Amino acid sequence: MLIRPIFASLRKHRLATFLIAMEIALACAVLCNACFLIVNRVQQIRIHSGVDESALAAIRLTGFDDGQGVDLNARVLSGLAKVPGMQSVSVISAVPFGGFANNAGIATDAAGKQFAGVVNFYSGGPGSFKALGLQLIAGRLPQDGDYQPVIHFVPDDALVWVTKSLADHAWPGVDPLGKEFWVGKPHFRVAGVVAHLARPAPGEGGPSTIDWSVFVPSQPGAHFAGSYLLRASPAQLPRVLRDARAAIARIAPDAVLDTAASQSVTNLRESFFQQDGSMARILLGVIAAMLLVTALGIVGLASFWVAQRRRQIGIRRALGATRGDILRYFQTENFLIVSLGIALGMLIAYVLNAVLMEFYELPHLPLYYLPIGAFALWALGQLAVLGPALRASHVPPVVATRSV
């Protein structure tokens, strides 16, 4: 197969060739970046919360006075424990994906000079550490004596459990056990490290801080009430939650149930990432529509070229070219045009990625997206040109003898 005559013919159709190549180039750039965005979103949606999501649910009550906190905790803990199928009920400040973050900036020195970032504090009552299903990777489990009363938003001087990623960030390369940090005056000492524990609102501090959580064993009381962690077997959880929500009306008629926040953790996760999910779907839709339009454009133009060259094809066939030769001619032509487009498209893809990085918190486009995008477009081009090329290969040699 000689490429030179194809080049010669393309040079005659410079404008059309350029247009198709530009279309491919743009498609390539958008395809690479859109795929990259989708992967980023999906990664965010799939983050590891570190808790047994399918077995957990939250109940959130509001509208009661601080003075009623102790009484409310007692009523809710004993009342909900009676719901059939309930494995445990504990007081907790928030659950992953439930919103209501307790954020504070921490420093690794008493003077507050060495700022280590804004982290989320989970206050957890007795039983909550075990109920969450946290995976301890260093240190010990919280014991009864570790649960202290909440004075500010957490106990003032407490042993805490931090996530691995927070420990790596605050004390890189050092054993975090026994290390201390401060929030103004209140002071904390690390007693254990857990594998993962996502923030209640992951993403608010940027993707790298999703796992910057601190678990503080806290004694339920006036300033620590109204939010509860329920645990049941995954199969029973929907019913248990429904019964618990119904029971609240009897147990605590004075409080108001926050229905949006009183959900299973699975549902909370789903609604938390709803926007990212729909954005990923929109991007998929754009990619599909874009590839379709590009393919139709190739079909249209290739059909036109085939129609225009019917006589030439007939002459070539009469001179001994096989059907395969004709088929390959159009396929090679398409391959050349698409390759030109891809070469241009990779440049545009990188420029586009630079622009996106400027406005969105996005990393560099990994290089391997480019060959994947290129193969996708080569395949698309070959598929699109197949119809017209087959039609061309079926042009009978006798056409050469006709005048039109």
Place this chain on the structure above:
Amino acid sequence: MFGYYLDLALRSLKRNKVLTALMVLAIAVGIGASMTTLTVMHVLSGDPLPGRSGTLFFPQVDPNPYTDGPSLPYDMMDYRSALDLWSAHRADRQALIAHGQLKLTAPQVSLPPLMAQVLSTTSDFFPMFDVPFRYGRGWSAQDDANRARVAVISSDLNDKLFHGADSVGRTIRLKDSDVRIVGVLGAWRPSPQFYDVAGGRFADGQTGDFYGRPEDVFMPLNSSSDIDPAGFNFFTCWSMPKSDANLQTSPCVWVTLWVQLDSAAKVRDYRQFVAGYATQQKALGRFARADNTQLRSLMGWLDFNHVVPSDVRLQMWLAFAFLLICLFNTVGLLLAKFLSRAGEIGVRRALGASRAAVLAQCLFEAGLIGLLGGGGGLLLTLLGLWLVRRQPVAYADLVHLDAAMFLLTFALAIATSLLAGLLPALRASRMALGLQLKIT
């Protein structure tokens, strides 16, 4: 002439139906996608108070007593600074704003208690922001001073509690206090809900919630502090608040101030006034940085907070990239179409048609494709907007096509297709005469 071109164009479009359909489809899809996203962008980035926004300003001071605090002032103010600036009455109108939730029950209505979003403000809020009333009116400055137990409720809450009836004079119970309704808001849906905008630059582009609905209950700040002194939302604190401390002296920011300044001279004076206040507070030892003040206009404040969600911007740019792809596609197809008619054009030229006539004819055909594509694009835009409205976002109910965007759809479609047709039409009109006649 016009009729002749139309006739020729229609004939030509009918001759190669598949190619025509492809072009119309490409333009329709491109226009549909870009107009959907452009409409959303138009709705979200518009002026929430047209005609009024130019006179509204958002003063900020930096109450941080530490010199190593954040480099820009907080998005809200501490109570004392806000109250000092408000009490000076240096603006044409001014309103303090704080947010909170209170348990709401209505004595005559059998509904379970609900948590009401309460906006605590001062009497100028309603005239300053041009808030429409369905029943009654706002409260007076006297009510602010008297700590009157009065409230204005949203039209949504009025529908829920009183089925839309005139509820002025009736009582609702907030926490443990009876509060008399003095007004019910009319249809009021500013986009965005500008007076609640704060902290946008920390939201990582997820700012859809700035387009929510107005709060349920509006009441004098003094009255809601009496009902629940601790029931306000903080923006942030520069040091740990004491748990039993009075909110009004806490080291936290939770109040905002909006001022109306009717002339450029007044804006200048007010800027000086705020700077003077900060200097004076620094002298008193309360502020660390006196020069860290701002007086942003309403639109400036919205820009600073990046109110338009970043996903919406991204969708718009994607849609325009898509439109560009559709455009290249259409240019290629039109080129094929016009050049395939070389013979016909040759005959017309030989019979005396000028190049301009051929060009006009080709452009006419391209425009017709644009018009058809625009019609399709309009349907797709309506479909797209319907899909947007079904999304669980705060601005879903705001997104509608207005007359301007309707016309823009067609203008864009025709402009796009004319642009696409220009190059092929030029090529067609410049073909050498003899050559075309020979090959037929």
